[in-house]
Amino acid sequence: MKYCSISEASAKFNISESKLRYYEKQGLLTRIERDKAGRRLFSEDQMALLETVLCLKNTHMPISSIKQYMDWIEEGENTVELRLEMMNKHKQAVLDEISSMTDSLKGIDFKITRYSERIQNRKNGEEER
Amino acid sequence: MKYCSISEASAKFNISESKLRYYEKQGLLTRIERDKAGRRLFSEDQMALLETVLCLKNTHMPISSIKQYMDWIEEGENTVELRLEMMNKHKQAVLDEISSMTDSLKGIDFKITRYSERIQNRKNGEEER
DNA sequence: ATACGACTTAAACTAGGGTTTAAGTCAACC
């Protein structure tokens, strides 16, 4: 099995090493092995789990909830229903947030249109002088 | 012209009164009038500006940037280009964020599918006993 | 006139999410 150092993991996911250490400290990443010098070694499994953590982070799940989810993964097969329920709820929350952002974007687009018109009108006015 | 009290504004936009006060204190809402007892009165113009603030908030623009934008609105016509540029940049940032969230959502959907399968397989296994 | 509810303020406090710091270990090169 291939292992990644913290710098490799950091590069692969484009996330700072300090964040990786922070996530481990917060319990988002567990069972990370160490070499004899005490350096973190990320197994392929760990890298997959990390990718999941980053998906959840990226969709604004709070660290405490991600921790709960990762704890359930650790706990094993009898938490699959809980995990499914959590992911379904989170999916809906993400869809809601995206739709709310898309809505607000319409207001922003309206501003862009109006400002462009104003600038254009000013230019036309100048020509007529 | 019709004026809204803070409680009406709060109800209309479904935002707490303390946030409205906070936004005013941070300079996101300016020139809010007061009645003789010192209570805030939101004009229709103010309500429109507030809606804009909430659009920007909702799309994760930091308070300091929203303040810059509102200051430019106060400053008048000669900041229209700056405002247009800011809105264009922000629009792109929002589109990027939405697309990144949509990407991460695929990972979440994959989990949902896999968990559903595992639960289904378990049920099938039970039937066969 | 007094009690009540809605309103006000500045300032302190909280939570979330990191980053930085201080002090130290290890191993490989010169």
Added chain:
DNA sequence: GGTTGACTTAAACCCTAGTTTAAGTCGTAT
């Protein structure tokens, strides 16, 4: 064998975005 560079830790610090608190004002109903 000593310096260098990558790594480690716990704890302190920082910023953003609010919420809460303490103290007080106003005006209407009783």
